[in-house]
Amino acid sequence: MSDILEASRAQKLDLQLKTLGPFFRITATSLQTRAELGKAEGLIRISFQGTKILHLDSMKLRRETLSMEKSIFGLGLFIGAVAIRHGYDSGCTAAQLLAINDSDLYHSKLVRFYGRLGFREVCQVSGSSIGDIPHMLVWGGVGTRMDASIEELMLKWCTRFKKNQSPQS
Numbered sequence: 001m002s003d004i005l006e007a008s009r010a011q012k013l014d015l016q017l018k019t020l021g022p023f024f025r026i027t028a029t030s031l032q033t034r035a036e037l038g039k040a041e042g043l044i045r046i047s048f049q050g051t052k053i054l055h056l057d058s059m060k061l062r063r064e065t066l067s068m069e070k071s072i073f074g075l076g077l078f079i080g081a082v083a084i085r086h087g088y089d090s091g092c093t094a095a096q097l098l099a100i101n102d103s104d105l106y107h108s109k110l111v112r113f114y115g116r117l118g119f120r121e122v123c124q125v126s127g128s129s130i131g132d133i134p135h136m137l138v139w140g141g142v143g144t145r146m147d148a149s150i151e152e153l154m155l156k157w158c159t160r161f162k163k164n165q166s167p168q169s
Helices: 002-010 063-067 072-089 104-117 132-139 150-161
Strands: 013-020 023-030 036-046 052-061 092-100 120-125 143-149
Touching: 002 013, 002 072, 002 150, 013 072, 023 072, 036 072, 052 072, 072 092, 072 104, 072 150, 092 104, 092 132, 092 150, 104 120, 104 143, 104 150, 120 132, 132 143, 143 150
Parallel strands: 052 092
Antiparallel strands: 013 023, 023 036, 036 052, 092 143, 120 143
């Protein structure tokens, strides 16, 4: 976690993780303007098999991030890294999210982005079947349900935030 926070400060970002029981909120604030740039919320839950799951409920990035030098997905990567590390530290084995389908164009970008991060598509939640109702109640919308292994995400992305990394790593 310290490597992630140090890398974010180098990008002029302050990331804060706050927890209340199983719930968490991560906020990203500009160190230059002190404006909140984005936040993510979720919870740690227990599966039917007794394992812990990182439930990534929402991520919201402010419009001001569009004019930043770093991409909006770069900011999302920092926030997501804190969430994944929190899940790892909490003993989670898997992460789950819904790539919300507010518009076809943005939805396809979200699915590609999460796929590049290491999430895999589980199912489409469209509201067209009775089986979608539980997903819609849990996630609050329609989209693509995606899962990832916390361990695989950590292995794939840990070098991105390491101190003194060489360009080849």
